[in-house]
Amino acid sequence: MQQLxxxxxxxxxxxxxxxxxxxxxxxxxxxxxxxxAVFAASAFVGIELVERGGLSLWAALPVVFVFGAxxxxxxxxxxxxxxxxxxxxxxxxxxxxxxxxxxLIAVLQWRYGPDTRRFPPGSFPDTRFEVFGAQVTLVQVxxxxxxxxxxVGLTYMVTRTRLGRGMxxxxxxxTAARVLGVNVDRVTAVTFAISSALGAVAGVLxxxxxxxxxxxMGAAIELKGLAVIIVGGMGSLPGALIxxxxxxxxxxxxxxxxxxxxxNVIAFGLLFVILLLRPxxxxxxxxxxxx
Amino acid sequence: xxTKLHTVAxxxxxxxxxxxxxxxxxxxxxxxxxxTGEGSGESCTIEGEVPLGAVLSLTGAAASYGExxxxxxxxxxxxxxxQGGVTYDLTIEDDQTDPRQAITLFxxxxxxxxxxxxxxxxxxxxxxxxxxxxxxxxPVLGISNTAEGVTEIGDYIFxxxxxxxxxxxxxxxxxxxxxxxxxxxxxxxNDDAFTESGYEAxxxxxxxxxxxxxxxxxxxKSDTDFRALLTQAQENEPDALVVSALIEAAVPxxxxxxxxxxxxxxxxxxxxxxxxxxADAGEAAEGVVVGAAWNSASDNPENQAxxxxxxxxxxxxxxxxxxxxxxxxxxxxxxxxxxxxAERDSIQEALGQIEDVPTVLGEFSIDENxxxxxxxxxxxxxxxxxxxxx
Numbered sequence: 209m210q211q212l213x214x215x216x217x218x219x220x221x222x223x224x225x226x227x228x229x230x231x232x233x234x235x236x237x238x239x240x241x242x243x244x245a246v247f248a249a250s251a252f253v254g255i256e257l258v259e260r261g262g263l264s265l266w267a268a269l270p271v272v273f274v275f276g277a278x279x280x281x282x283x284x285x286x287x288x289x290x291x292x293x294x295x296x297x298x299x300x301x302x303x304x305x306x307x308x309x310x311x312l313i314a315v316l317q318w319r320y321g322p323d324t325r326r327f328p329p330g331s332f333p334d335t336r337f338e339v340f341g342a343q344v345t346l347v348q349v350x351x352x353x354x355x356x357x358x359x360v361g362l363t364y365m366v367t368r369t370r371l372g373r374g375m376x377x378x379x380x381x382x383t384a385a386r387v388l389g390v391n392v393d394r395v396t397a398v399t400f401a402i403s404s405a406l407g408a409v410a411g412v413l414x415x416x417x418x419x420x421x422x423x424x425m426g427a428a429i430e431l432k433g434l435a436v437i438i439v440g441g442m443g444s445l446p447g448a449l450i451x452x453x454x455x456x457x458x459x460x461x462x463x464x465x466x467x468x469x470x471x472n473v474i475a476f477g478l479l480f481v482i483l484l485l486r487p488x489x490x491x492x493x494x495x496x497x498x499x
Numbered sequence: 500x501x502t503k504l505h506t507v508a509x510x511x512x513x514x515x516x517x518x519x520x521x522x523x524x525x526x527x528x529x530x531x532x533x534x535t536g537e538g539s540g541e542s543c544t545i546e547g548e549v550p551l552g553a554v555l556s557l558t559g560a561a562a563s564y565g566e567x568x569x570x571x572x573x574x575x576x577x578x579x580x581x582q583g584g585v586t587y588d589l590t591i592e593d594d595q596t597d598p599r600q601a602i603t604l605f606x607x608x609x610x611x612x613x614x615x616x617x618x619x620x621x622x623x624x625x626x627x628x629x630x631x632x633x634x635x636x637x638p639v640l641g642i643s644n645t646a647e648g649v650t651e652i653g654d655y656i657f658x659x660x661x662x663x664x665x666x667x668x669x670x671x672x673x674x675x676x677x678x679x680x681x682x683x684x685x686x687x688x689n690d691d692a693f694t695e696s697g698y699e700a701x702x703x704x705x706x707x708x709x710x711x712x713x714x715x716x717x718x719x720k721s722d723t724d725f726r727a728l729l730t731q732a733q734e735n736e737p738d739a740l741v742v743s744a745l746i747e748a749a750v751p752x753x754x755x756x757x758x759x760x761x762x763x764x765x766x767x768x769x770x771x772x773x774x775x776x777x778a779d780a781g782e783a784a785e786g787v788v789v790g791a792a793w794n795s796a797s798d799n800p801e802n803q804a805x806x807x808x809x810x811x812x813x814x815x816x817x818x819x820x821x822x823x824x825x826x827x828x829x830x831x832x833x834x835x836x837x838x839x840x841a842e843r844d845s846i847q848e849a850l851g852q853i854e855d856v857p858t859v860l861g862e863f864s865i866d867e868n869x870x871x872x873x874x875x876x877x878x879x880x881x882x883x884x885x886x887x888x889x
Contacts, residue, residue, distance in 0.1 A: 210730045210733075210759070211727060211730050211731070214726045214727045214730055215727065217726070218724055218726070218727065221724070324746075324747045324750070326750070326779055329779075329781035329782075330781075334758075336758065343758060343759050343760050345758060417724070418723040418724050418751045418755070419750060419751045419754040419755070419779075419780070420723050420747070420750060420751045422721075422723070422747065424721060425723065428721050428722075428723075459727060460727040463716075463727045463728055463731050464727075464731055468716045468717050468718060468728055468731070469689065469717045
């Protein structure tokens with residue numbers, strides 16, 4: 209039982225990371241590799257707000273959310289927009305976002321040094337519950353709830369609202385979208401802002417959950433986030449959630465039944481099997497692009 | 500005085516030249532420089548100043564260690580100056596936490612004709628710089644190197660710092676006795692050379708004590724979520740968790756273990772011997788058992804005197820680095836006085852024969868591998884501080 213819950217909670221972290229990631233990757237079709245740097249930066253900024261600024265965590269979270277959104281705007285403006293008219297805009301953006309991530313991490317290292325940092329003890333109530341004999345912390349419940357809420361909320365936004373329709377239109381064909389009256393630059397910028405703000409909140413929750421924040425924390429989860437998005441189905445937010453949970457459970461299963469050294473082999477192997485059976489991902493619609 | 504120093508240097512350089520020519524009679528002309536004296540032990544009197552070099556990391560990443568070491572050395576030097584008979588001219592240089600700088604400084608010291616070199620602070624610098632001294636026949640005393648293989652560089656390389664391989668068996672023995680361990684779960688990060696060798700030492704020590712390892716669990720040094728692994732460990736209902744990990748992984752691991760309700764002792768390797776464990780893991784760190792080289796609370800007279808003198812001089816508590824540095828210089832004095840000679844070869848011989856000397860670190864000997872041999876202290880975290888396990 210404890211292992212099942214462990215898997216669900218690890219998975220919800222992956223999902224939380226992946227949902228922000230996929231908003232740009234899966235819907236706008238841009239791979240923003242500065243996302244993991246935002247994840248790390250916001251954790252460090254959150255720690256500083258609580259430690260030095262004396263804010264409570266609840267007050268720090270909205271500040272971090274805004275911080276992430278601003279970073280997202282910067283990333284879009286610096287790494288993606290100047291390249292948008294190139295024929296290879298997708299790849300160029302991918303590369304320039306890696307460069308930006310490198311710069312962000314370097315600034316973090318200059319500001320905070322290479323050491324691991326953490327939220328001061330007691331900055332989050334360490335309430336624990338017992339569910340069927342298994343230990344669950346409040347942070348874990350919050351993370352799961354936030355992931356679920358985001359998944360539902362963002363799915364609604366993407367499918368039902370004007371902004372969401374704008375996003376999908378931009379992804380499909382920017383020129384056509386512009387002709388139809390969509391402000392392409394604005395929609396793109398807003399999408400980046402939301403995506404990064406979610407990444408920022410994920411970073412803070414992650415740092416609290418494992419009681420540690422490192423410069424490389426984003427890079428460590430990046431690959432898993434991408435895998436989760438692809439297995440869940442490109443552009444599908446519920447897919448990202450399910451993919452995340454699946455990966456978390458697969459890892460726990462591997463630890464329990466095969467051995468801790470085999471975690472990555474088993475977990476990623478399983479993802480390959482899924483892709484072999486369903487190349488479009490669990491909830492992905494088979495996309496046909498006609499040229 | 501300047502001129503005297505220069506003669507010493509010249510004599511040393513000449514001796515070096517002779518030695519490297521293979522004439523084998525390097526000892527011959529040097530007594531003229533006054534490095535050999537009359538008497539023995541406490542009555543030993545050497546006319547000339549004995550030149551000693553120390554290479555410490557006073558700036559850069561290891562600066563905090565180097566600073567403690569400098570204080571320890573200077574305290575010992577001022578005490579030795581009061582004692583009289585033998586005067587030491589100790590020169591401390593900064594290697595900037597850079598092995599290449601350490602190599603340069605070793606070269607300079609060798610050419611300046613020092614009788615012995617203390618340091619360098621970090622093992623990776625030692626591995627690269629010590630061969631220079633070994634080749635020139637200058638004895639080296641490491642005061643903080645704990646990596647395997649440092650003293651294997653050659654017969655002129657010594658250290659007074661206990662290796663993890665020396666501390667771990669004592670830790671396991673004490674913990675087995677204290678907690679009546681029968682079966683344990685071992686966890687270690689298998690992608691780091693330091694923690695892997697720590698794991699091997701743990702596995703050997705557990706076998707020696709007849710403790711069963713019911714499961715061995717590996718993780719990556721960059722992992723931060725250990726809940727699945729810990730739950731797996733918990734299902735074995737171990738008497739203790741034995742963990743070889745760096746401090747970065749140790750903190751989340753300990754926190755999450757307590758969160759999951761694992762309240763058995765957690766026995767850690769050298770990576771756990773860090774005050775950040777208590778600072779960052781808070782209450783979860785209670786009950787963590789760690790071995791260390793120096794027992795700050797030891798009531799042996801040498802240690803009490805050291806604590807008092809250090810506090811009076813610097814207004815703060817010494818750490819293990821200061822204690823090992825202080826002990827290092829005192830051991831060098833022992834070795835010089837043993838034959839009442841500060842010739843390099845004489846010090847080398849005498850260092851190797853150090854046995855059961857009462858020091859700050861306890862009864863101290865140099866073993867046949869030129870490594871330190873003295874009792875380790877097994878600590879347990881109690882009320883947010885390391886206390887002696889007893």
